[in-house]
Amino acid sequence: MQIVNPATEEIIQAIAEDTADSVQKKFTMLRAGQPAWAALPVEERISCINRFYELLDKEKDTLAATLTSETGKPLQQSYNELNGARNRIRYFLDHSARYLSEEWVVTEGATREKIVYEPLGVIANISAWNYPYLVGVNVFIPALIGGNAVFYKPSEYATLTGLHIQRLLFQSGVPENCFQVVTGKGMAGEWLLDLPLDGYFFTGSYRTGRYIAEKVASKLVPCQLELGGKDPLYVMDDVEDIDKVATAVLEGVVYNNGQSCCAVERIYVQESVYDDFVRSYTEQAKKMVVGDPLDPATEIGPLSREAQVAFLLGQIGDAVEKGAKLLYGGKRLDRNGYFIEPAVLVDVHHGMKLMTEESFGPVVGIQKVKDDVEAAALMADTEYGLTAAVYSKSYERAERVLKQLNTGTVYWNCCDRVSAGLPWSGRKHSGLGMTLSYQGIRAFVQPKAYHVRP
Numbered sequence: 001m002q003i004v005n006p007a008t009e010e011i012i013q014a015i016a017e018d019t020a021d022s023v024q025k026k027f028t029m030l031r032a033g034q035p036a037w038a039a040l041p042v043e044e045r046i047s048c049i050n051r052f053y054e055l056l057d058k059e060k061d062t063l064a065a066t067l068t069s070e071t072g073k074p075l076q077q078s079y080n081e082l083n084g085a086r087n088r089i090r091y092f093l094d095h096s097a098r099y100l101s102e103e104w105v106v107t108e109g110a111t112r113e114k115i116v117y118e119p120l121g122v123i124a125n126i127s128a129w130n131y132p133y134l135v136g137v138n139v140f141i142p143a144l145i146g147g148n149a150v151f152y153k154p155s156e157y158a159t160l161t162g163l164h165i166q167r168l169l170f171q172s173g174v175p176e177n178c179f180q181v182v183t184g185k186g187m188a189g190e191w192l193l194d195l196p197l198d199g200y201f202f203t204g205s206y207r208t209g210r211y212i213a214e215k216v217a218s219k220l221v222p223c224q225l226e227l228g229g230k231d232p233l234y235v236m237d238d239v240e241d242i243d244k245v246a247t248a249v250l251e252g253v254v255y256n257n258g259q260s261c262c263a264v265e266r267i268y269v270q271e272s273v274y275d276d277f278v279r280s281y282t283e284q285a286k287k288m289v290v291g292d293p294l295d296p297a298t299e300i301g302p303l304s305r306e307a308q309v310a311f312l313l314g315q316i317g318d319a320v321e322k323g324a325k326l327l328y329g330g331k332r333l334d335r336n337g338y339f340i341e342p343a344v345l346v347d348v349h350h351g352m353k354l355m356t357e358e359s360f361g362p363v364v365g366i367q368k369v370k371d372d373v374e375a376a377a378l379m380a381d382t383e384y385g386l387t388a389a390v391y392s393k394s395y396e397r398a399e400r401v402l403k404q405l406n407t408g409t410v411y412w413n414c415c416d417r418v419s420a421g422l423p424w425s426g427r428k429h430s431g432l433g434m435t436l437s438y439q440g441i442r443a444f445v446q447p448k449a450y451h452v453r454p
Ligand code: NAD
Pocket: 126, 127, 128, 129, 130, 131, 135, 153, 154, 155, 156, 184, 185, 186, 187, 188, 189, 190, 193, 203, 204, 205, 206, 207, 208, 209, 211, 212, 226, 227, 228, 229, 260, 261, 262, 358, 360, 386, 426, 430, 431
């Protein structure tokens, strides 16, 4: 499999892909290794992960350079991702022992009762490329701490990062028969679906996620899905500093080149502040520096793959054909690499793909709304349910809108953020189950109920 740098279109490296046979061998090894790992005191597993946490910092320059070379994200954003991943690991290091310890619920009387949390066994972690460290650690860290063995399938667009992760986990003391990377494209993931694994934890698109859920349904094992979104953001007429709001919203649209599951994907603005918002947003979008992700001045790097350029141009074309006005951007840069200017479109409506289908790029439509009722109805008009944001001076007013939305996360005066202490979950086509928070520690274990008569 060839690993291509999306900023230059050059081949960085060719690596050997797993085969059905090698995957089967790795499975046999993981199945054999998992019980001994689970039998260790949780503190020992935590200290291995603590060493991994330290190594991520020690090797950050190499890791960030690799991440940028294979995904195209600006180098500073690669460092930010490593820092963010370490923050999440810190949360798991600090909280796992508490949430994995046995819990006595009845300690007196004839029958005493307790809950013991046992690992699931050998689980699959099939992962996305856009934040390989962040979405990876959501799964493989609590899974390992919980006593599971992990079959880790990095995206084919983040394979070198996946191999670094494996190397550093082994260096940290995680046994080779408790963590194995599977390299390859979709087919390598497919082999995992055929194995008798004890849980499937997937991050990626709705299309692949639904396929996986259907394929593994008859196994009756946990299957969690963290999928895409079409996340709305609403600017109310009482915001005080429209330029500041536009800066924050633009960052929510274009950070990581818009390739975030919780990126702002559609904007609604109340009539009286609409013109000012559009002017400020567009002026700021024009100033964004698109270019070489290794240049510290760069804010937007290339898209991860060539097909995504055509996909976004298609969404823009569909919108313009249906009456949208392209105020700025949306053109492919005339150079090597998969570069596109950030795009700002107005006069948009929900008959356009731009406003209904996940874009996963630095393009956005801005729609004028009369009031909170119209905004809430438009925000709710989606098959997805990941996040939604409202900017307003009034928390009460924002909350009235946010309460009506069927999403796993809501934001007041912020957007496009994830916290280790809060459950991360999508509703409807954005997913099933959750990671992070104490619930994301318990997602990788199963409770056993003990009825004990002394
Ligand atoms: P993708 O669905 O194309 O691929 C995800 C993973 O699935 C890859 O490792 C891929 O090799 C594997 N895969 C593909 N076909 C498979 C098959 N038939 N069987 C088993 N595995 C298979 O997604 P992507 O392009 O890597 O990621 C982008 C998507 O992920 C976006 O929709 C984004 O919103 C979503 N995402 C969601 C979250 C979240 O937390 N909700 C986080 C990051 C990304």
